[in-house]
Amino acid sequence: MSDYRQLETELAQDLVTSIGGAAAPPVKALVDALVDAIPYFGDPGWLKPHRDALVNLLAAKLPTSVIVPHPSEFHNLDHYVYTYDGPYPGYREVFYPGIKPSLAATAVAERVKTVDPGLDDAWWGRYGVMVLTDAIHTKVNLPVNTARLSEDLLLYAASFKPAFAASYLAIFLQVYPPSVAALSAIAERLSQAEAQSILHTAIASGQFTAAVNLMLSLGGTTTTAATWFLFNLWMCLKALGMMDVDAAIRYYIGQGLVVPAQVGPGQWWSGGYTSWFEPLGGSDVVIMAGAGITAGFPEIEQQSHGRFAPTRKHITVANGYSESYCYWGACNWYK
Numbered sequence: 001m002s003d004y005r006q007l008e009t010e011l012a013q014d015l016v017t018s019i020g021g022a023a024a025p026p027v028k029a030l031v032d033a034l035v036d037a038i039p040y041f042g043d044p045g046w047l048k049p050h051r052d053a054l055v056n057l058l059a060a061k062l063p064t065s066v067i068v069p070h071p072s073e074f075h076n077l078d079h080y081v082y083t084y085d086g087p088y089p090g091y092r093e094v095f096y097p098g099i100k101p102s103l104a105a106t107a108v109a110e111r112v113k114t115v116d117p118g119l120d121d122a123w124w125g126r127y128g129v130m131v132l133t134d135a136i137h138t139k140v141n142l143p144v145n146t147a148r149l150s151e152d153l154l155l156y157a158a159s160f161k162p163a164f165a166a167s168y169l170a171i172f173l174q175v176y177p178p179s180v181a182a183l184s185a186i187a188e189r190l191s192q193a194e195a196q197s198i199l200h201t202a203i204a205s206g207q208f209t210a211a212v213n214l215m216l217s218l219g220g221t222t223t224t225a226a227t228w229f230l231f232n233l234w235m236c237l238k239a240l241g242m243m244d245v246d247a248a249i250r251y252y253i254g255q256g257l258v259v260p261a262q263v264g265p266g267q268w269w270s271g272g273y274t275s276w277f278e279p280l281g282g283s284d285v286v287i288m289a290g291a292g293i294t295a296g297f298p299e300i301e302q303q304s305h306g307r308f309a310p311t312r313k314h315i316t317v318a319n320g321y322s323e324s325y326c327y328w329g330a331c332n333w334y335k
Helices: 004-022 025-036 044-060 090-097 103-115 122-140 147-174 179-191 192-203 206-218 220-239 244-253 289-293 319-329
Strands: 073-075 078-082 297-305 309-317
Touching: 004 025, 004 192, 004 206, 004 220, 004 289, 025 179, 025 192, 044 122, 044 147, 078 319, 090 289, 090 319, 103 147, 122 147, 122 289, 122 319, 147 179, 147 220, 179 192, 192 220, 192 244, 206 220, 289 319, 297 319, 309 319
Parallel strands: none
Antiparallel strands: 073 078, 078 297, 297 309
C-alpha cells in the first residue's frame, strides 16, 4: 500500500500537469513550487512547528501567580507557619524558566483571534493551567479532580476547534519553510490575483478532478490523503489572498470534483476537519515542565509552642512546587 507521501506526490503531480496549460513556464514553476510545498498527512516536519507554537502559548501565557507556601497548621499546642524560601517570583518561572512567546506562537495567537476574539492571552492562560495540572498529575501522581479536569480539557479543545484552520494558516504563511519560500517567490514575481487564477484553473481541470475522485472512492489511506490534499489546496488559495474560498469550492463541485463534507464549503475553515489534530494535554508540556514538577520546595518552618520562643528551620517538600501549584496557590482549580 502506498504511504501518504507517495499518494500526495501523485496528486501534486496531477495538479502540476494541469497547471501546464494555464501559465507560461517561469510562472508555472512558481505555482508548482507552492503545490509541492503541501505537507503530506502526518508529516512531522509540519506537525511539530504547529504543535510547538501551541505549546509555547500554553507556557508563555500561564498566569503570573505568586508562589504560595504550605498553609499554617496546628498540631495539639504547636502552631506551624511556613514561608516560601526559594528564588522564583511565580509559577511560570518554576515550570517554564525563561519562556517567551515564539514568533510562531505569536503568529498563531494573532491569526486565531481573527476567528474568535475570545481566544486571547487570558484564554491561553486558563488552558495552560489545565494542561500543566494534567502534566503534574501524570508525572508525580498528585491527586486532583480528574473528572473536572478532563471535562475542562475537552471543553477548551472544542472551543479551539473553529480556529484549527486559522492556526494552520499562520504556520503555513509564516513558519513552515517550504510554503514560506514558495509564497515568497510568488510574491516577488506575481500578483496574488495572477497566482490565484492559475491555481484555481488547475484545480478545476478535468485531469485533476478525475485523480481526486478516484482516490476518494478507494477509501482508507487513499481517501485520507486526498481529503488532506484538498484541505491544503484551500489553504493555498487562502494564503494567496482569495476572499471567498467557499465559493471556489462550490464551483469545483459544480465542475464534477467530489469534496468530502468535512473539507467542503462552510466546514473546512470553521472546524469541520479535525482528524489531523490531536487535542492538547499534559503530555505536551511534561518534558518542558519536568524539572519544576519534581523540584523540591524550599520553605522556612516556624514552630510556636505556648509561651516558648518560636523555632525556625529550613525544610524541603518533595515535589513541592507541584503541590503548591495544585493545592495552595491561585491555580488550584482542581484540588
